[in-house]
Amino acid sequence: MALQHPEIARERFDELAAPRAGMCSASDRSRPFASFIVCTRDRVQALPACIRSIEAACCSHPTITSQLVVVDNGSTDGTPGELRRLAAASKMTITVVTEPRPGLATARNTGMERARGLVFVFIDDDCEVDGNYLRDLEQHYSTGEKRVIRGGRVELGNPDDLPFTIKRSRLRARLTTEVHPGGFVLGCNMTMHREVAALVGRFDERFGAGAPLQSAEDTDYLVRAFQLGIPVEYVPDMTVFHHHGRKARAAIEKLHRSYSLGNGALCLKHFFKAPWLLKHFCWTTRSACGETFGGARFDPELQLSHWPIVSMNLLGAAIFARLAMSDRAAPTELRPAGETKPGLERGQ
Template identity: 45%
Template structure:
């Protein structure tokens, strides 16, 4: 059997209906590029027994694309992504999540950008929240292409549910840090950590809006958004602690947050007024995350 050119990677846990929708959308974009050999790698990561799908169920929505279902007992999102990359056979890795769908033109748009920009970059695209019941959070809807530089906070510049890189780029950067991500004490931050490390080894990070992913995250209340934002801020604090020596430029972003937090009692702008998110909360969680990493996260290597 010929080895595939492209491996779509989807890590999943206890979301069978959403997973089927995600895999179906991937199969449809694969059909638009019939000259590319593609596979879909689904990494099942500790789903509840009653919410697990078998290979035949997933293959029924992925045809004619080849879909491989692999299993882990758990261990967090970074562990699952690393295992999926190790099992993937393609030369191009494309990551999305089980609560997302990719646009029909996604693969052809990505292919065009790889031809134009070269193979040595991380390339991500827009993340839209199409369900009007969901809070408009965890979005990336900038209308123009962007190139990452340290003046941006790396978190969310390219999101973990919508990015691609070649196998060679992944080897330059290394595996995801298993101390970060859903299912770990740090709760988030694995994709931000990956971008920091990519920038550190000179890998360009590019954003193109035409590579669209729809994110059906299901968070309908402000309280859910606040909890998620606390997780992000906590993980960012842990990342500041992890990268303090090698990437001290990250502390500019902590300083910016602290400066804005100091202005809030005097009428300064909130971090996000629509969701009642304060800079003070960002700073508190940053500090808590940095302390947590120093106490426990820093003792274990990725």
């Protein structure tokens, strides 16, 4: 099956975008302020805590209207039944969507299609949001710049888990070409105004968990936004707690290789429009060579090696090249319906 990607799926989505010149339409006023989008697959044990935390944050700030969209990405562990129970018992609006096509990017796209809010908030199913999350979110988007992708603080949900897939910086910062975009804003805590989603388009379904490139669907989105002149900003509030559950070093190393695979594909995909990504690959290669002769390792806490990053980067680029060639060879009539004109509002 051909996979959807932004070069094919790039529409402005005029209905999705916020009105120009500061005008506020009746449709705009009727929308919830925020749409939380949670994509889940076979995490029936973790999902209730995630949903309850979002409910609690919304109840703590009832004047800020919100919606919760949960996308079940083909779960086989009882998640559908649990979602029905949670939705029936919830005091907030929960839109439950089934997306059988595998892949986190696919699920994210489906979630955006059903999101009605002015601001999209992507939260992973193994995360819990802080009680003041909605207040922080509203403050940033009501008093700050709207055409921006913002990510907040990510703490460990369980102190026994290894310190990975977290971001604890207390300094507000914006992405530059001197910083690798991977992990600058984490996909488990990523927000954007619906106008930004209209401009950037859909997530590239070749990337992300469950897809051939395994990861980096969020990083690819950041790079594409950056290319359009849309700032990418980290803020030290809007906190979520990540219960990733990885306590063994082997699990971290496996995940690290997966991230490196996706990042290598990004280097090739954006070779001409974002050549600065290649600079980071060269720096990593140089550090790997230095590591061989006693130099520092990649992570000061976990002491991860640079060499798996280099090898998986190269493998990711090779896989992306194969996928790109396969996609060009696929006849247009064999592509999934809607691939050429997706539209985020489809299905509402």
